[in-house]
Amino acid sequence: MKRIIVILSFVTWLLCGCYDDKGNYDYKDINTIEGLTFDPVPEVVTKGTSYRYTYRQPIQEELSVTYSPVFSQSEVEGEENMEYLWVVSYREGNENVTDSVFTKELTLTYPVRKSSSYNVKFRLTDTKTGISAYRDFTMETRLPFVHAWFVLNGEENNRKLSTVEDPDSTHAIITLDAYRETWDVERFQKANSLMFAGSVSYTRDMERLYVVQSDSASFMLPFALEDAKASRNLFAPGLNPTNLVYGVSHVLWRNAIVVDDAGKFYHSGASGFYFAGLAEDNVQNYVIDKIYMSQSGFVTVWDKVNRKFMSYRLNGMNGCYNFGVSEDIYPQEAVEYNLEKLTPFLVEGLQEVDKQGATHNMEILWLGKGISVNSSEEGATAIGVMNDTCYLLKIEASSKGGKSAKADESPIKVVREKLGKLGFNGNTCFATTVAFMDQFLYTEESKVYLFNVVTKEKVELYDAGNVITRLKFRSDSEGDFQYESEPYRTLGVVVNAGGQGELHEVVLSVGGDYVDSHVFTGFGVIKDVVYTAITRRLN
Incomplete structure (x- = not known):
């Protein structure tokens, strides 16, 4: 039995070996699209098929960009078998528009001083095989002078x-x-200083760039470099500033203060209109040398001539600020609401008498953002030098103002810290940050x-x-x-x-x-x- 099985197996193998396959198996390679990229090179590529281009918004001349696919084929020379399709979606006025372009290259234009955005779908097809490759694009402009x-x-x-x-x-x-x-x-x-103020609003065009010139304080949209209002309308008739030197602003609330070369100040709110700063009777002869505005709108002032620290509260609750940003005529009726006054507060340790009986006054070198929790929000930091020794003053104000203070205490607390002999002088620069x-x-x-x-x-x-x-x-x-x-x-x-x-x-x-x-x-x-x-x- 075993012998019969072996013989049958041998015969079967022999017959298979002698079989002549007459089938037609003529194999051909299929053409494929390889290495598909684009010129210009995309700024961002996501998952290999989604591309993004971002351009600075044109300022004087419109921007024109031509996009072109770059690729090779595995089996074909030339591109006669290729079909190109660009489906371009964009907004024109109040309408959504979609165009189809059947050319290898796509040219898009970006107009001056205008936000532009295109969403593009690209299809590259081999017409003989029906095989296609797809890509998605986003092309858009960004505002100039943002993050600048x-x-x-x-x-x-x-x-x-x-x-x-x-x-x-x-x-x-x-x-x-x-x-x-x-x-x-x-x-x-003739500009002397710059100020910037942002906004807590989530709408566009709310930031302000203030350019302080000797005779004006421009109220501008920084990302378009356009006047929000004509500078000549921002000051009330009769104020006529002629020697403005510098200013300070609130980063969030668009409040600003400008100071002239006589040390007098003018203040504005979100409307951009300036009002003459008022002062208590006992400091009418004030001369502002240094000034800082905190997060809450609390303003600290150093009067170098009269050697006094003073405060001023600048905030949106002041009635003279409640006028629309879009109004262009100076609101004369608002002057009656301008009631806040520059008020002095006591700071001890600004003068010392040494063992020889000589008197030394502290020279305030700098006034800026507070570095303690309380002074950072409502107050300031002052740095000075007296008899070659450097000092730091932490100025902390009550958020409720003078009315919250008891009769025998000041609503403003000042802590003096001795720093040592650090060599500070009039050329030393300072900076603080939260x-x-x-x-x-x-x-x-x-x-x-x-x-x-x-x-x-x-x-x-x-x-x-x-x-x-x-x-x-x-x-x-x-x-x-x-x-x-x-x-x-x-x-x-x-x-x-x-x-x-x-x-x-x-x-x-x-x-x-x-x-x-x-x-x-x-x-x-x-x-x-x-x-x-x-x-x-x-x-």
Whole structure:
């Protein structure tokens, strides 16, 4: 039986080996689309099939961009077998529009000073095989001058408003004389300082850029460089400021104060209209030397001539501010609501008598954001020097004002801390931020130091290489950001490099250590800088 099974198996193998397969199995390779990319190269690629292009909104000339697929085929030379389809969706007026384009290249235009957005679907098809490849695109413009340093540069009476956009990126855009670049008109030649104020509103075009000139204070939309109102209408007839020097603003509420060369002040709210500052009877001869506005609208003033600290409450509850931003005529009837007054408050320890009987007065060098919890919200930090010894004053105000205080106590508390002999003088620059409580930054020639008020220790953070003339954080008031976030840890450093101004941007860690820096040049003399921080999301 075993022998029979072996013979049958052998015969079967022999028959199979002799079989001649006459079938037609002529195989051909199928053409495939390979390496599909696009020119220009997309800014962002998501999951390999979704692409995004973002462009700075054109200012003077419309932008035209041509998009073209780049690919190869596995089996075919030439592209006669290819079919191209671009389905372009966009909004025109109040209507949604969809166009189909059957060409290899697609050209889109982006008009000047207008937000543009396209949603595009692309299909590439081999007409012989029916095989297709698909891609999705988003093309849009972004507002210019968002996330930008505004730089007031140039000699006196020949100032220019320049910008550095996206300074912490690899493609920062420097625009020298940005206003002329935008409108082809010279302006701000007599400007002295810059202020920026954001908004807690979630609508567009609410930020304000204030450019203080000797005879005006422009009230502008920073991301379009357009006047929100004509400057000549912002001051009441009869005020006629002629020698405005500088100003301060509230980052969130669009309140602002400007000061003239006589030390007198004018204040405005969200409407942009300015009102003459009032003062208590005993300080009518005040001369403002330094001024700071806190998060709550509490204003601290140092009068160098009369050696007095004073306060002023600037907030939206003041009746003279309750006028629409869109109104262009100065509201004369609002003057009667301008009732707040500049009021002095006592600060002890501003004068000392030494053992030899000589009297020493404290020179206040700087006034800025508070570095304690209370002074940060409503108050200020003052830094001064007396008899070569440096002092810090923590000014903390009651949120309810003088009415909340008892008869025998002041609503404003001032704590004086002795820092030691640190060599501060009139050329020392200072800066504070909510990111580093109980600490402040100061300069010595070309170097920036971080000083801890609690431990009395200083740490060198950065050497700019030349004399530093100004320090300014991107933001020093609370917005939608977390206190430790980048706007509060990114420092603008203005440097005088042999008569040529440089803007250094220094990024610090949450712990206050140096992380990175960027240097921007070409400005000439720099008078002032301000950062257009977004305090809420753009819709």
